[in-house]
Amino acid sequence: MPALSIRSLSKSFFGYPVLSDIDIDLEVGEVHGLVGENGAGKSTLMKILAGVYAPDSGSIHLGETDLRFTHPTQAHAAGISTVFQEFNLLPDRSVAQNIYLGREPRVRGFVSSALMNRNAQALFDSLGVTTISASARVGDLSVAQQQIVEIAKALSYDARVISMDEPTAALADHEVALLYGIIRTLTSRGVTILYVSHRLREIFDLCDRISVLKDGVLVTTRAAAELDEQELVRLMVGRPLSTFFATADADAVVGDVVLSLQSAGNAWVDDISLELRSGEIVGMAGLQGAGRTEVLEGIAGSAPFTRGTVEVAGKTVRIRSPRRAIQLGIAHITEDRKATGLALGQSVLDNALSVVRATTPRRVGAARRRALTMLQDLELSARGPDQEVRYLSGGNQQKVVLAKWLLTEPRVLLLDEPTRGIDVGAKQALYVLMRTLAAAGHAILMVSSELPELIGMADRILVLRDGRLVAELPAASDEETILAAASGIDTGVAA
Amino acid sequence: MTTTTRFTTERRPLLARVGRGLRTPGGAIFVLLAILLVGLFLYNPSLGDPGQFMRFLGRTAPILIVALGQYFVIVSGEIDLSMAAIIAAQVVLAGNLIGQDASRILPVVLLMALLALVVGLLNGVLTTLFRVPSFIATLGTALVVSGITFYATGGAPSGNPVDSFREIGRGGIDKVPVFGFVPYSTIVLAVLVVLALVLMRRPFGRMLLAVGDNARMTALAGASVWWLRTRAFILSAFASTIAAIVLVGYAGVSPVVGQGYQFIAITAVILGGVVLGGGRGWVLSAIAAAFALEVLFSLLDFIGVQSTWRPAVQGVIILVALGVPLLRFTRRRSQTLRSNRPNK
Structure with missing residues (x-):
């Protein structure tokens, strides 16, 4: 009798299936690994279990009971x-106050500390x-201790099943051992753990069985002993590379170095050296938290480098603010459109002109005329230049973000997860656009968590791990090689 | 999801745009203003006379000018509570330093401008660079400024500027065709409104809206967020100063002149569809709302409602103007949250 059974569970967002027909059984007292690439549906599955999302169809059974959640509680x-x-966690409250937040034990009607x-x-x-x-202030604890408080909080609900999403993401190596110990204590008491991690080594260290998700479909569930890392990576990845991506023209010219970093670093990344030439698309891969976004922010001046040298078009420069970066011809298309890319309540035109207005107000007139043709060229779907961008779809919002940066006539484009949250058609349009821009002499540095996208688009791929560049791979590298370099695992493939 | 209409650069017909605009809070205020004006003319037909009406408009000018200043600050995502204190300080300054010597007008006005610049800059820097919430920062500067004003005057009205200076608030141009009499204060108001409209169409104005909407995005776009907001505070302080110059004319010199103006201004700006927290709203709607409030208060006067009811009425207006859109907003947002989660 499994502790928890998931039966033909499906969920889609906006008509795009994120999970289709998932069947997983969690046995009592096992650690069950859940692996898959970014976007495979792991987080969605966890959120359904947590009651954050309601599934479209399918069921979850805990022992004999059929569960239907409409609320996390x-x-x-x-x-x-x-x-x-x-x-x-609330950093200013005590450990105990955090654990029992909202359900404090009472004595005669009063909360008893x-x-x-x-x-x-x-x-x-x-x-x-x-x-x-228990009385310590949470903010004074180390990250690992806070992680344990989270687990204690989860346990305080008398949990039979605890699912953990990347619990070691913020932990140092010696702290991971502490977590392992706790997980073993829990399983020995019959608690079932669903363990989501990108770190395959942990999966093999901890898990009894492993389920592999890929594009929202359960590939397989197998005993960990039957698998090795190489095989697991293959199961996670193994998809034929489609002809979805725009390929470079055979006669595309890669020009001079426009941006070069030598041992650049700050609090988040260290010793980053790279060169970017006009006309090329360079991909940057890495696990979450590897420092990919931070490298872009360093170049773009929003989290400046404090060490090393940066050269733009052969001249050494100090980029201490976004404004300086923009003046040097660097455009930074950020990861989170809504939070950092757009003023949602302003019109399409106001957003498109925002960078020009902020940095070169004299050129607004000319930019306005170009903006309208550019938005048409980008095939923006909007009612008109006066429409608020909040009402546009993700892909169209991204086009407005692109327009606002292209209007500054940048030399270097930094793209952070440029296709996140946009639909397939818009993605392909963006790929074509990136190729066109590269052919026109722009240098593009692209961060993406979608490996097929990196492989399909990039002329070469840089891999980051723990804030450092660990590999530079050629254009046609396969996903296994990249993943191996990014996670520091030797999959047996020559890296 | 939006319908997939191809992007066009054509604008919709003017009538359609006006029709749509009237259904937004910023547009509806013009309808409300029209209704209130009709009511005012019914109760007091003499105001239907253009000359009388211009006098009435002239009397409301200081409030409208203050609302104009407050608009810049609110639209950038902040709030300015120091306006009344600045008005009082400037009135006292003008009353005592100009005195009966007309030749002092220019230097004293320059001094007043300097004071406005300093207080505006202080408000801005405290809010942006020192990250004191503007609510607190401007309350602090207001207390300091009015404390000094009270100390200097002993709390009693004192000083009386030369008549030629008071003319700005009191006088006007006579024998103008159609209107008959046009107070200087309405001319000042008209000029300021035009300037504000132009300013809001300039890069500065557009970026001010963007800052109020999403300051982080604006910073990443290369704008200087602190300087944008600080300039809004400086504009606001200048608006208070100009309002003070007009007020000296008919209200005289007293350390309590302008008391409560900022709250009427804030009420007006919100009523005009300018969202507290910034990023939204039209400057003309804010002005229209300020005028609508003044018309409403006069109307209440004529109906015989005691003026002591004024704060209560104002409070209800704030709560309704602020509460109703907020309710609608949170409802809409909770819906989008439910349907719009990222599919990661």
Whole structure:
């Protein structure tokens, strides 16, 4: 009798299936690994288990009971807890206050801190953790200790099943061992763990069985002992490379170096050396938190480099602000369109002109005329230049972001996850556009978590791990090689 | 999801745009203003006379000018509570330093401009560079400024500027065709409104809206967020100063002149569809709303409602103007949150 069974579970967003027909059984007391590439549907599955999303169809059974969640609290009540990648802790409250937030133990109607602290301490004792005091302020704890508080919180709901999303993402190596210990304590008590991680080594260290998701479909569930890392990577990746991507013209000319970094670094990345030539598209791969976005932010001046040298078109420059970067012809298309790319309440035209207005107000008149033709060339679907961008679809919003940067006539385009959250048609249009821009002499540095996209578009691929460049791979590298370099695993393929 | 209409550079016909505009809060205020004006003319037909009406408009000019200044600050995502204190300080300054010597008008006005610049700059720098919430920062400068004003005057009205200076608020041009009499204050107002309209179409104005909408994006676009917002505070301080110059004319010199103006201004700006928190709203709507409020208060006067009710009425207007769109907004947002989660 499995602890939790997921039966033909499906979920789609905007008509795009994210999960289709998933069947997974979690046995009592097992650690069940859930792996897949970014976008494979792992997070969505976890959120359905946590009651954040409702599935479109299918069912979840906990023992004999059929579960239907409409709210996260119901998942807790049923005995399913989730430890999300981002912590949901209040830094200024104590450990115990965080664990029992909103359901503080009461004595005669009044919250009893003493009882609360005792209960919390008992939880830590049962986990074999002696280093955390229930009355300590959460903000004073280390990241690893905060992670344990999250787990204790999950456990405090008398959870039978705990799902963990990348629980080691923020931990150092010696702290990971502590987490392993806690997970083993939990499983020995019959708690079932669903363990999501990109770090395959952990998956093999911890998990009894492994389920592989790919493009929203369950590829397989197998005992960990039957698999090795190489085989697992192949299961996660193994998709034929389509002809979806715009290929470079055979006679495309790669020109001079327009941007070069020598041992650039700051608090997030270190010793980054790279060269970017006009006319080429360079891809940047890495796991989440490897520092890909931070490299772009360093170049674009929003989180400036503090070490090393940066040269633009052969001249050494210090880029300390976005404004300086823009003046040097660097455009930074950020990862989060809505938070950092657009003013959602302003019109298409106002957004498109924002960078020109901010940096070269004298050129607004000319830019306005060009903006309208550019938006037409980008095949923007909008009611007109006066429409607020909030009402555009993701792909069209991205086109407005592109227009606003292209109007500055940049030499270097930094693209951070340029196709995130946009539909297939818009993606392809963007690929074609990137090729056109490269052919016109722009240098493009693209960060993407979608490996097929990197492989399809990039002329060469840089791989980051833990804030450092660890590999430079040629255009036709396969996903396994990239993933191996990014996660530091030797898959047996020559890297 | 939006319908996939191809992007065109054509604008929709003027009538259609006006029709749509009237259904937004910023457009509806013009309808409300028209209704209130009709009411005012019914209760007091003498105001239907163009000359009388211009006098009425002239009396409301200081409030409208203050609302104009507040508009810049609110649209950039901040709020300015120091306006009344600046008005009082400037009135006292003008009253005591100009005195009966007309030759002092120019230097004193320059001094007043300097004071406005300093207070505006202080408000801006405190809010942006020192990250004090503007609510607190401007309250602080307001208390300091009015504290000094009260100390200097002992709390009692004092000083009286030369009549030629008071003419700005009091006088006007006589024998103008159609209107008969046009107060200088309405001319000042008209000039400021035109300037504001132009400013909001300039890169500065557009970026000010963008800052109010998404400051992070604006910073990444290479704009200097602190300087944009600080300039809004400086404009606001200048607006208070000009309002003070007009007020000296008919209200005289007292450290309590202009009291409560900023709250009427804030009420007006919000009523005009300018969203608290910034990024949205038209300057003309804010002005129209300020005028509508003044018309409403006069109307209440004529109906016989005691003027002591004024703050309560104002409070209800704030709550409704602020609460209703907010309710609609949160409802809409919770819907989009539910259907719009990223599919990662």
